Amino acid sequence: MSKQHKLSVLAELVNGSLDGDPDYSIGSLSSIARAGPGDLSFLDNPRLAAELDTTEAGCVIVSTEQETPDALNVIRVDQPVVAWAVTLELFHERKRIFETVSSAAFIGEGATTGEGVGVGPGAWIGDGASIGARTEIFPGATIGPGSSIGEDCIIYPGVHVYHDCSIANRVIVHSGAVIGADGYGFAQENTGAPAEPVVHRKIQQVGTVVIEDDVEIGANTTIDRAAL
Template sequence: MKLSEIAERIGATVEGSGELEIISVAGLQEASSGDLSFLANPKYAAQVASTRASAVIVPADWDRPATCTLLRVKNSDQAFAEVAELFYEPVPAPAAGIHPTAVVAESATLGDGVSIGAHCVIEEGVVIGEQTVIQANCVIGYKSVIGSGCLFYPLVSLREFTTVGNRVIIHNGTVVGSDGFGYAVQEDGSRKKIPQIGKVVIEDDVEIGANVTIDRARFGKTRIGKGTKIDNLVQIAHNVVIGEHSVMCGQAGISGSSTIGSRVILAGQAGLAGHLSVGDGAIVGAQAGVMRDVPAKDFVIGSPAMNHLQAKKVIAGTVTLPKLKEKVKKLEAEISRLSAEKSR
């Protein structure tokens, strides 16, 4: 595809030859002749001058030297995402129908164009909407309801009574609706399991990464709001409610009965205690340990988590502790010397 065609598709200004033939896309370091790359993070700005890519997508205000053709755009990250779609070779869509090795209960209801892959189990009372694809080795539990246009990759387990909206994507190995972690301590110190009689509701346009676990509610509903995106290896406990268009990054964990607002970002390995509230638009930094409510639009980091401005002061103070310790030792020695002189 000619670079000029790509530029027209993404609304870019070409600085150099638009006649270049682009055959693929790649990162700045990995790119070679015929590749189109991009710069979104200023951290990698120096690589634009050394990349072997034929062309690079850069922000419109880019003012550093380059050895290749440039495509100037308002948002280079978004533009590259659009370009990647042009070169993406999709896996052929599976044919509609039920694989001979799948086990589908007679009471299950399948919409038009549904595809059920090899060795799947579709239990009694399940309802699956039209054009939904359930790939190999998935288990859809008793009386679960799945909307239309969904895609479940292999080895997804949907436990009983789970409700999934339309256009939901769930990646390999994820378990939705497993029992919440609930036990009652007995007089002898043993723990008796508390029945988890609630369910999980996943709204439209949610995407859930690989090996995510979402627990069913103890009672009521664990709810994942419309458009929310969940990264790999995230744990969401019983009765958690997540608002719309939030983002949960890898290895984040949310304890039971916490409420996460809309357009919230939980960065990697963030951990939240139970029964907390995180307000709309808040950001929880990587590895933050949240012990109390987070106001809307706040940005917290650290463990225990606090507002990022306060946390930075605490971190800066911690860095100076070794010097402060040495200063105190010298002052103590001086005090001891002066006390000794005075007592003579």
Template sequence: MELTALAIAEYLGGAVEGDPKATVSEFAKIEEATPGSLSFLSNPKYEHYLYTTKATVVLVNRDLKLEKPVEPTLVRVDDSYGALAKLLQLANAQQPRKQGIHPLACVEKSATLGQGVYIGPYVYVGEEAVVEDNAQIYPHSFIGDRARVGEGTTIYAGVKIYQDCEVGRNCIVHAGVVIGADGFGFAPQPDGSYNKIPQMGNVIVADNVEIGANTTIDRAAMGATR
């Protein structure tokens, strides 16, 4: 994605200080930036890098007062960190999304797949499971029987979603997450032993949730873990 300083300023509601035609095609930390990259300055303790950075364009707060001239073109905005987030979201939205069912995936005949889904190699989608439109399931993931993956959700590699569990729309589930394993349920017995209590509930993850790598969310004994 290539953007000029002027286009960036117009998108963010900012003001250009320098060359409005300065063009960037990547993001970089201010201390590591090279020509053609966009960076930002939010924390004052990094201000000294502004005078040595090789970045072509730098986002800065409107009230920043320069101690001396700088080489990069500046785009002054109300909140440089928030502005960077908006630009990163824009760039991420333009990344191509994978689609299609890999020949090494296993999808049970009773499963339902929506439009535009991606099912990667060595993914298993169980009986009566539902994968809604534009969901992406990366390699080595397991979607159990009657489980549901919501529209636009991304399931990264090695995720396990047990039977009857649900993940909402536009979620991001990072690698190694386990959703729906048994909770810790044991009934103590008079002889000091324990009887395992079957965990008959499920897990329901709401819309627009992001779950970090290797997180585990156990199913309920009854009802749902939410």
């Protein structure tokens, strides 16, 4: 059985004002159209306000100025979608998968891992890299030599962080992202040769990538390193 939360507690959690029964209990979240008596829902789009008249939700998070049926429990807030995000964190708290460093992960020479770091099997952490406390590295991810990952980060499967990159704290990088690859750096060189008068000479990309705190990077994103 899911954990129950009283409306008085939920209203306080989202800094809202409750119109309704403070002792009414909520056990789950749902869309306003599908919600039942034990569900909390939210309304952020005024054009859908008619659904408030037909919903069976136990309570709905609405804006402070939204008109609502007298019989419906509502929590009024300034930003319903923000309050919804807060309640999602309460009802669907993320559970860690990797609590320790797997013996099937590769940890390079001089690499360091902080307290509570989890590294999945098949992950590769290069020489001299550092992983901050409570960060979770999923299988198949690679952290290049000399790169640093801060605290409380999540590096999902198949992420590739090249050498000497810096990722700060509470960063989430989704699967397939590549950080620190070379960008398009070529010089057109005139050769004077009739058969191939111009060739593209690669310009080495010797800069880095710096990701600051609280960034989320989507799947298959590429963030190239600086030229210098």
